[in-house]
Amino acid sequence: MKRFFATAFLTFCAGSYAATQHEAHTHGLAELNVAYDAQQLIIELRSPAANLIGFEHEPQNIDQQVEVENLIRSIQAPENYFVVPPSCALNSIDFSSPYTGADDFGRDRPEEEGAHHDEHEHHEEHHEEREEHGHHEHEEEHEGEHGSENHKDIVVSYEWDCADKNLSAIGVNLFRVYPGIEKIDAQWIVSGKQGAKVLTKSSSNLQF
Structure with missing residues (x-):
């Protein structure tokens, strides 16, 4: 029961994204979905690969392969991307990438x-x-x-277990880490409340 609310929300967001955003596949635009319930925090990031590594084809040289490897390492450290309450302990990372050997950190x-x-x-x-x-x-x-048909998206979701009953804000550092991201469509359901906001470099934090 603990995971039901957040899982259902992210499933809905994935379906909504596929129906409305994936066909457009706009470079510079990413999507952020946030769910918080029963002291469980889930954040899901969806972005065209070009926003994060500068290309969407398979790596064609050593430099491009290094970019993919650096991305995978960076994704495994969500503190690079988000500022969450200190009481939250990272529980899991789920990563989906179109690049060989990178899917879900080795999962088939x-x-x-x-x-x-x-x-x-x-x-x-x-x-x-x-x-x-x-x-x-x-x-x-x-x-x-x-x-x-060659457009490639990268999807990563993080799950934290938190001690706080309420979540008031999340800091988003994605614009600093990835200059290719120009705008983020964010939506959330937090403790029964829902909302949406367009994040930019000058307004990058989420207040709930």
Whole structure:
């Protein structure tokens, strides 16, 4: 019962995000979902990969691989991102990344393997089109239709167990850590109250 409220909220937020935000996939924009109930705090961050590492394709050189590795290390230290009450003790981190070897810190994600397989088949279809219609025509189609399918999002959620019965505020340091983030759509349910706010570099804290 302790987890039901927060889990249900984040499930709703994930569905809402997929329906309204994912298709747009706006670079510079991220989403933050916060739930606090029964002294349990959950914060979920959703962002295009480009906001965090500057690209969305698979790493193509050592520098880009280092960017992915640095991101994974940074994600494991939520104090880099958020200021939560001192009474809150980190309980778990759940991380979903489109990059090889980074999903959920080593947990298997067969559904994403299937998605990768579909993308591979789609790539082979385009390769055949290049042979049939020519390189230039294929490149235009790749950018116009297939390009939108290459968008990659990173999702990370944190769970804390807290001693305080009430949560009054959370500090958000994401703009300082990731200059690629220009705006954050935040929504929350805290102790039965709900609200939303657009965070910017000049107004980055959440007051409940």
